[in-house]
Amino acid sequence: LAKTTQPISMDSYEGQEVNITCSHNNIATNDYITWYQQFPSQGPRFIIQGYKTKVTNEVASLFIPADRKSSTLSLPRVSLSDTAVYYCLVVGAAGNKLTFGGGTRVLVKP
Amino acid sequence: KAGVTQTPRYLIKTRGQQVTLSCSPISGHRSVSWYQQTPGQGLQFLFEYFSETQRNKGNFPGRFSGRQFSNSRSEMNVSTLELGDSALYLCASSREQGLNEKLFFGSGTQLSVL
Numbered sequence: 001l002a003k004t005t006q007p008i009s010m011d012s013y014e015g016q017e018v019n020i021t022c023s024h025n026n027i028a029t030n031d032y033i034t035w036y037q038q039f040p041s042q043g044p045r046f047i048i049q050g051y052k053t054k055v056t057n058e059v060a061s062l063f064i065p066a067d068r069k070s071s072t073l074s075l076p077r078v079s080l081s082d083t084a085v086y087y088c089l090v091v092g093a094a095g096n097k098l099t100f101g102g103g104t105r106v107l108v109k110p
Numbered sequence: 111k112a113g114v115t116q117t118p119r120y121l122i123k124t125r126g127q128q129v130t131l132s133c134s135p136i137s138g139h140r141s142v143s144w145y146q147q148t149p150g151q152g153l154q155f156l157f158e159y160f161s162e163t164q165r166n167k168g169n170f171p172g173r174f175s176g177r178q179f180s181n182s183r184s185e186m187n188v189s190t191l192e193l194g195d196s197a198l199y200l201c202a203s204s205r206e207q208g209l210n211e212k213l214f215f216g217s218g219t220q221l222s223v224l
Contacts, residue, residue: 032210043114043200043215044153087153095208096166100153 002026002090004101011107018075022088030093033071038085083108114216122222128189131219135203142184147198160207196223
């Protein structure tokens with residue numbers, strides 16, 4: 001399964017847009033890209049999942065270029081409560097395997 | 111609707127002992143998967159159970175095992191504990207089988223091996 005690489009940390013300010021890019025060079029044709037958010041002392045929480053192009057829900061957008069070797073999670077107008085660790089995952093289409101990235105620690109400042 | 115419940119929240123064991131962790135999935139969810147989280151290795155997939163059968167397995171030694179009951183509740187067992195087994199163990203549930211499903215995680219069991 002594809003290995004994922006993401007930045008270790010990012011700082012931002014309230015009201016700004018945060019973009020986190022994940023690299024997955026060896027992604028297979030049918031693999032999905034999924035993002036989770038984790039707060040201290042809690043388990044990860046699903047944010048968004050996509051296969052190609054762009055996916056948007058009420059909390060985030062996921063941009064996946066045509067070659068699918070990377071993906072970008074976009075968090076619009078972040079608040080202090082968005083301070084968390086964000087994980088990029090590649091999941092096999094058959095649902096039988098997944099690989100977590102190392103996580104990106106996002107700090108939102110006032 | 112209650113979330114995924116993991117018990118106990120904290121556990122301290124000594125090397126060589128065994129431990130059993132419990133996970134109650136969200137009502138109606140039939141799949142339970144387990145994960146190990148450590149500062150060094152990050153999040154790693156252990157195994158997934160669906161309909162009382164292990165469906166998928168990560169790269170962990172046989173000391174790590176699990177089972178699922180008819181009510182979808184799951185237990186994970188680690189035998190002959192090693193210092194390196196100290197970690198946060200997370201379980202997640204989903205409606206159907208498959209790690210590409212939307213996973214709902216519990217808050218985990220923090221295991222310390224002394």
